[in-house]
Amino acid sequence: MAYVTKSPWVIHYDGSSCNGCDIEVLACLTPMYDVERFGIINSGNPKHADVLLITGSVNEQNKPVVQQIYDEMLQPKVVVAIGACACTGGVFRECYNIIGGADQAIPVDVYVPGCAARPESIIDGVVKGLAVLAEKREKVAKGETVTEGEQAE
Amino acid sequence: MISFYGSEISYFQVITAAVFVVCGPLVGGLIAGFDRKITARMQGRQGPPVLQPFYDVLKLMEKEPATVRGSQDFYIMTSLIFCVITGVFFFGGGNLLMVIFTLTTADILLVLGGFASNSSYSQIGAERELVQLMSTEPMIILLTIGLFLAKGSFGVAEIISGGPVAFPYLAGLFIGVLYIFTIKLRKSPFDLSMSHHMHQELVKGLTTEFSGRTLAAIEMMHWYENVIFLGFIFLFFANGTPLWWVLGIVVCLFLYFVEILIDNTYARMRWQFTLKSAWAVTIIFGGANLLVLYYLHASQLLS
DSSP, X not given: OOGGGTSOEEEEEESSOOSHHHHHHHHTTSTTTOGGGGTOEEESOTTTOSEEEEESOEETTTHHHHHXXXXXXXXXXXXXXEHHHHHHOGXXXXXXXXXXXXXXXXXXXXXXXXXXXXXXXXXXXXXXXXHHHHHXXXXXXXXXXXOSOOOOO | OEEETTEEEOHHHHHHHHHHHHHHHHHHHHHHHXXXXXXXXXXXXXXXXXXXXXXXXXXXXXXXXXXXXXXXXXXXXXXXXXXXXXXXXXXXXXXXXXXHHHHHHHHXXXXXXXXXXXXXXXXXXXXHHHHHHHHHHHHHHHHHHHHHHHHSXXXXXXXXXXXXXXXXXXXXXXXXXXXXXXXXXXXXXXXXXXOSSTTBTTBTGGGTTOOHHHHHHHHHHHHHHHHHHHHHHHHTTOSSSHHHHHHHHHHHHHHHHHHHHHHHHOOOOOHHHHHHHHHHHIIIIIIHHHHHHHHHHHTTSOO
């Protein structure tokens, strides 16, 4: 049984977001949406986290930071790109220092659209990510290497 | 009866010790689950399922193993073993002095595990864990002396099976133990060493560099510890009659609820305050209580 789907701990990183999506991510933790219902806990430690929530496009300066956070997380792990900027680069796409969406730096599993993404769609995105987590968990249990970059939405 | 280095151990004591080893984490995990549920309700949230702490630990077991430095896993696993041994001494009706020694050893091994990695969060967490240990140890030693003076024995089996109810004689020590109870549970306002919530300035303090199985071991150790500390509170009330046993358990559960309330209404204190206030409470309430006990002994009121 994949218990990872019952207790996904998330870590949240802000690329070059306008903070709109960030605030919506934090809104998920409030009594109104209460993601702890699903066992989701907000963590500040990549080593404890199972799901990386990334908001905002990635630029040249924070690309290594994003990659390091991703590398420090242990398998099975899932990356959820939240908002238009994290999915594609959004309105910042043409800027000289922007390399594009989060998938330009690390493998992304779930894309959550929206500007800003609604808390409901963020929770939906994480829940979609749980299916990917369960798959990866099977592979880890069998001792296979997890192939990166499977896309859900 | 089994003879073990000169002391007689009954089969019942062996069974209760075995029950602790198996049921300790189950009870501790359930308490943690209700803790999270009640905390959520206090904050106007629905909260996770009651079995959530078990899901968390099982999840951690599933994670890919990763260790910063080989020695840290060794320290934590040894710490868990010592914690179980502590419970075996305690719930097997053994000597309270042995309980204190093994419990401190378990805690020191946890601190060594924190110091094993070079992460600054882990180092600060380990230092603060030492401060917490310094804050609580004097009170626990005074409690043991108090129980000996009131009941005439260091043996847990003798303390819970007869004699007067210790609580009236140890009321001051009880207040002191309540104070350090929060420190030992590592709850707010004394969650110095491994901040109770993961997204704080300390990240997760001592446990920052641990992941997967080792983190699960720390979590299970914490459950064992909590059950042992509830056991300490139970000692104040048990005297062998069913009524006082039930009352003792009810008081334990009520005090845990109060701890949850305190956890939700206080911000974290600084380590200076933790140390000073814990020692002040120990000296004032614990010391005064012991003086009274010595007086009762001297005037033959308590034999």
